[in-house]
Each structure stands twice: as structure tokens, then as C-alpha cells.
Amino acid sequence: MKVKQESILMKGTRSVERAREDFPILSTEMNGRPLVFLDSAASSQKPISVIQAINYYYREQNANVHRGVYALSQKATDLFEMGRRRVRDFINAPSEKEIIFVRGATEAINLVAQSYGGHFFREGQEIILSQLEHHSNIVPWQLIAEKKGMQIRVIPVNKKGELQIEILEEWLSENTAIVAVNHISNALGTINPVREIIAKARNFDVPVLIDGAQAMAHGPVDVQELGADFYVFSGHKMFGPTGVGVLWGREELLEKMPPWQGGGEMIHTVSFEKTTYNELPFKFEAGTPNIAGVIGLSEAIAYLGEFNFEEIAVYEKGLLDYCVKKLTQIPGMQLVGTAKSKASVVSFLVDGLHPYDVGIILDKMGIAVRTGHHCTQPLMEYLGIPGTIRASMAFYNNREDVDRLVEGVAKAQMMLS
Amino acid sequence: MKSINQIQEEIVDDFSLFDDWMQKYEYIIDLGKKLPLIEEDFKTDEYLIKGCQSKVWLKAYPEGDRVYFKADSDAVITKGIIALLISVLSGQKSEDIANADLYFIEKIGLMEHLSPTRSNGLNSMIRQMRYYGVGIQTKEKEV
Ligand SMILES: Cc1ncc(COP(=O)(O)O)c(C=O)c1O
Numbered sequence: 001m002k003v004k005q006e007s008i009l010m011k012g013t014r015s016v017e018r019a020r021e022d023f024p025i026l027s028t029e030m031n032g033r034p035l036v037f038l039d040s041a042a043s044s045q046k047p048i049s050v051i052q053a054i055n056y057y058y059r060e061q062n063a064n065v066h067r068g069v070y071a072l073s074q075k076a077t078d079l080f081e082m083g084r085r086r087v088r089d090f091i092n093a094p095s096e097k098e099i100i101f102v103r104g105a106t107e108a109i110n111l112v113a114q115s116y117g118g119h120f121f122r123e124g125q126e127i128i129l130s131q132l133e134h135h136s137n138i139v140p141w142q143l144i145a146e147k148k149g150m151q152i153r154v155i156p157v158n159k160k161g162e163l164q165i166e167i168l169e170e171w172l173s174e175n176t177a178i179v180a181v182n183h184i185s186n187a188l189g190t191i192n193p194v195r196e197i198i199a200k201a202r203n204f205d206v207p208v209l210i211d212g213a214q215a216m217a218h219g220p221v222d223v224q225e226l227g228a229d230f231y232v233f234s235g236h237k238m239f240g241p242t243g244v245g246v247l248w249g250r251e252e253l254l255e256k257m258p259p260w261q262g263g264g265e266m267i268h269t270v271s272f273e274k275t276t277y278n279e280l281p282f283k284f285e286a287g288t289p290n291i292a293g294v295i296g297l298s299e300a301i302a303y304l305g306e307f308n309f310e311e312i313a314v315y316e317k318g319l320l321d322y323c324v325k326k327l328t329q330i331p332g333m334q335l336v337g338t339a340k341s342k343a344s345v346v347s348f349l350v351d352g353l354h355p356y357d358v359g360i361i362l363d364k365m366g367i368a369v370r371t372g373h374h375c376t377q378p379l380m381e382y383l384g385i386p387g388t389i390r391a392s393m394a395f396y397n398n399r400e401d402v403d404r405l406v407e408g409v410a411k412a413q414m415m416l417s
Numbered sequence: 418m419k420s421i422n423q424i425q426e427e428i429v430d431d432f433s434l435f436d437d438w439m440q441k442y443e444y445i446i447d448l449g450k451k452l453p454l455i456e457e458d459f460k461t462d463e464y465l466i467k468g469c470q471s472k473v474w475l476k477a478y479p480e481g482d483r484v485y486f487k488a489d490s491d492a493v494i495t496k497g498i499i500a501l502l503i504s505v506l507s508g509q510k511s512e513d514i515a516n517a518d519l520y521f522i523e524k525i526g527l528m529e530h531l532s533p534t535r536s537n538g539l540n541s542m543i544r545q546m547r548y549y550g551v552g553i554q555t556k557e558k559e560v
Contacts, residue, residue, distance in 0.1 A: 360442075
């Protein structure tokens with residue numbers, strides 16, 4: 001059944017042009033130069049409202065949740081559960097029971113691999129991943145595949161960094177245990193055709209997990225419309241705090257899955273003879289949760305709600321095009337990942353220069369980029385490169401940031417060659 | 418042969434002439450570019466020190482109670498810093514290498530390059546150089 005909630009998204013009226021001012025860190029310096037932050041794909045910066053919400057929580061609202069009879073605990077619980085409702089609204093999940101708070105995308109994937117995989121996977125079955133995956137969406141599957149005696153197949157990419165999903169027609173079968181792919185590639189910025197992948201998997205009743213770690217900062221995700229079975233993401237990449245993330249799963253599947261970690265909160269009754277488990281979502285939330293984290297994430301979602309996501313998408317596309325145009329004016333520039341559909345991530349190499357050296361010079365100039373393999377070693381190996389320099393932008397970046405980057409790369413080139 | 422500390426002092430003196438980071442890094446890059454520090458044949462896994470961002474190869478040649486080093490990196494800034502380290506440690510007595518206080522790195526403002534988050538292999542390289550020093554020392558003591 002498809003339920004459409006009144007989304008808190010798309011309604012915002014604030015212009016993104018002023019968003020930068022909401023992020024205090026963006027007016028600080030690094031190495032004596034105004035900070036140019038181009039590493040949001042690794043972790044985004046936090047708006048003042050999120051920082052204040054966490055601060056205020058610890059100053060005036062802190063208590064454990066779901067336990068105390070006193071007013072303070074009730075207040076903390078209300079805030080915590082409001083966070084769950086906001087997440088539900090944000091991804092248009094049918095029910096709050098389907099929103100499981102975890103540490104981040106990595107933990108969510110491990111939970112599914114261990115609990116769903118541990119219960120349902122059978123020897124000889126296949127897990128389908130893609131060449132574009134982050135290590136977090138590779139290693140948890142390798143662990144369970146090893147344990148169960150399963151094979152892993154990898155959807156190939158072309159040189160532009162686009163997934164070649166036609167192969168799925170051949171690979172998908174009743175013997176496929178799960179398909180797990182990312183929504184947006186962290187290394188190259190490719191927006192993957194997850195709808196098509198899900199549709200293909202549907203034909204064989206194969207469940208699909210989407211790693212949405214990179215997607216949430218760039219646009220709304222409607223999990224019902226998408227039709228996936230699991231969708232996972234991290235708070236810290238969508239302007240919220242570190243240490244909190246979300247596993248969304250279809251209730252029907254989550255109900256059938258055994259608990260993963262045991263402890264407080266996730267139980268109904270405990271005795272040494274027989275323990276019964278709490279209902280969803282608590283069944284999967286063992287121990288005291290990251291309360292401040294959830295409150296911070298909740299505030300980040302409220303913050304995003306002030307904007308119009310379509311405007312953000314247009315703005316980021318403009319920045320991406322500008323960045324690509326400017327960077328390609330540098331001689332010897334080699335863009336890595338030129339998919340047709342891309343988020344505001346630009347991975348590149350400069351002929352004759354090691355990414356690490358470029359990163360060091362940029363750092364000295366106050367420019368934060370990521371260099372290396374971006375936790376996607378299989379992808380780098382396939383592309384035949386040791387790594388890239390990656391500039392990843394959010395809606396708080398502007399053209400001046402891009403200009404400073406281009407100036408920095410030009411200077412690095414001058415110094416290094 | 419100059420002692421480890423004499424060489425460190427010279428490096429600190431050289432670096433005190435630079436007014437800004439650019440001059441300093443241009444010098445390091447120059448050092449890095451100047452010479453192939455190791456023969457291509459040695460750029461194999463056997464001599465590779467794992468750093469996740471840049472690769473470092475290190476080979477030690479013991480001669481009597483002294484140890485000589487050759488090393489290289491695929492990143493030129495890392496290579497420049499390696500050149501400095503080699504100028505300080507190569508050819509020194511093994512026990513001096515094992516116990517060296519490499520204070521020049523901090524004095525010339527390159528400490529950040531030894532931070533584990535840089536994962537450039539330099540830290541492991543220094544550790545490995547010390548091991549070679551210790552290795553020879555202990556061997557001697559056993560005799
Ligand atoms: C595509 C993708 N998946 C998963 C992760 C892991 O996220 P976390 O470290 O927050 O669990 C990342 C983080 O870089 C990512 O980019």
C-alpha cells in the first residue's frame with residue numbers, strides 16, 4: 001500500500017544563495033587562508049541550527065529515552081521520536097516502524113547483511129554489487145558470502161563511470177540473494193539508475209538495498225516511489241552529526257528478520273529460559289541510542305525543509321558545470337567519471353602529478369579536497385589509477401570556491417612540474 | 418662523517434631562510450625531483466612500505482656498524498621529505514639510527530607529514546629505518 005505523506009520538503013522558500021551564512025565553519029581559516037571546503041562527500045558541514053540543537057539538548061533536555069517516568073526523560077523521548085517522524089517524512093516511508101536508527105550507512109549495511117542475510121541467504125546463491133561501490137557496501141557482503149558459501153557478482157562500469165546494468169538481465173535469477181548498489185557514487189558522483197535496477201530485480205522477487213549515503217544531501221528520496229527494500233544513509237553527510245544514520249526497510253521484511261545485536265531497548269521480556277523481542281523499530285536498536293545524534297539529524301532535516309530541493313538541484317548542477325568548465329581549461333586535466341547523470345562531485349587527475357602532492361599544495365592554500373582511492377579500491381583498480389583528487393560540493397559552496405580550487409590546482413601544477 | 422645532529426642543524430638552518438610555505442615546498446619538491454633515489458628494480462612489493470596515499474620503497478645496506486639507505490616514493494613531496502631523512506640517517510651508526518631524535522622535522526614545520534591521517538608511508542618508513550638500526554645492533558650484541 002502506498003501512503004503519501006504531506007512532505008516537509010519542496011515547500012521551502014529560502015534561497016540557497018544565502019545558505020552559506022548558516023555554516024559557521026565556512027567563515028573560518030585553514031592554514032591562514034579562508035577555508036574552501038570541497039569535501040562534503042566525506043562529511044558535510046553543519047548549520048548553526050543543528051549545532052545549537054545538540055548544544056541545547058545537552059544543556060537542558062538530556063535524559064535517557066523510553067525509560068524514565070519523569071518529565072525530562074519524556075521530553076527527550078518526544079524529541080527523539082520526533083526525529084524518527086521527520087526521517088519518515090523526509091523519505092516518505094509508510095511507517096515510523098521502518099525507521100531504524102543506526103550509527104551510519106556502514107552499520108545499516110552490516111545489519112542487513114548479518115540479519116537478513118544470516119537468516120535468508122543460502123549456500124550457492126549470488127549477491128550482486130557494482131564496480132562503483134564504497135568498501136562499506138562490499139565488505140559486509142563478503143563477510144556473509146564467505147560464511148554462507150555464496151558468490152559475489154559485480155555490475156561493470158564503462159570508462160565514463162556509468163553502470164552497465166543490461167548484464168542484470170543475464171545475471172538475475174531465483175538464485176540471486178540480493179542486489180546492493182549505491183544511489184550516487186562517492187568517488188565519481190555518478191547518479192546510478194536505481195529505478196531500473198529495482199525494476200529488473202522485481203521481476204525475480206530479488207530484494208534490493210540502496211546505499212543512499214551520497215544521495216540525501218542532494219535531493220529528496222521517496223522510498224515508496226523508488227520501490228527498494230532497504231535504503232540506508234548517514235546523518236553526517238546530510239548536514240547532521242556523525243554517529244547517527246538510518247536503515248529504512250520494508251516492514252514486512254524487517255518483521256521477518258531476527259535481531260542483530262542484543263541488549264537493552266530491543267527486548268520485550270528477558271529471562272534465562274526465553275527472551276522475547278521488542279517490536280519494530282526497537283527490535284533493531286539495542287542499547288541506549290545516539291539521542292543527541294538523532295536530535296541533530298532531526299534538526300538537519302528541518303533545516304533542509306527551509307529550502308526548495310528543486311532549486312538546490314539546479315544550483316548544484318550550475319556549480320558542477322562551472323567547475324568542470326573551469327577545471328578543463330587547465331592543461332593536462334583529466335576528469336575521472338564523466339557520466340551523463342552526475343551529482344556535484346568532480347574527480348580528476350592532472351597529467352604527471354600525484355594526487356597526494358596536489359592535495360598537499362591545496363591544503364596549504366586553504367582548500368580542502370579529498371585525495372586517494374575514496375574507499376573504492378576495486379573501482380580505482382578497474383580504472384587503472386591509484387586514486388584521484390576529488391572536489392565534492394554542497395549547496396553552501398559557490399563559484400568563488402571553484403575559482404579558488406582552479407587557482408590552487410594551477411599553482412600546484414606550476415610548483416610540481 | 419657528520420653526526421645526525423650536525424646534519425639536522427644544517428637542515429634547520431637551510432629552512433630558516435624560507436619566508437613562506439611556498440619557498441619551503443618548492444625546495445622540498447626540488448629535492449624530490451632531483452634524483453631517482455632507488456633503482457627501478459627495487460620498486461617491488463618486497464621493499465614497499467604501505468601507505469594508503471603515496472607509496473614508499475625502502476632498502477637498507479648494512480656495512481660494518483653503519484647502515485646506508487635508499488628510498489623512493491611515487492609522490493614528489495613525500496620523496497623530498499625522504500631525501501631529507503636519508504641525508505640525516507643514511508651512513509650513520511646503527512645504534513645512532515635506532516635512537517635518533519629526529520627533531521628537525523618539527524623544527525622545519527613538517528610534522529604534519531608524519532601524522533597517521535596523511536597515510537603517506539613516511540611514519541612507517543622511519544619506523545622501518547629504526548628497526549634496521551636496532552636489528553644490526555642486537556645482532557652485534559649476540560655475537
Ligand atoms: C557511497 C557510500 N556508502 C557508504 C559510506 C559509509 O558511510 P559511513 O562511513 O557514514 O557509514 C560512504 C561514506 O563515505 C559512502 O560515500
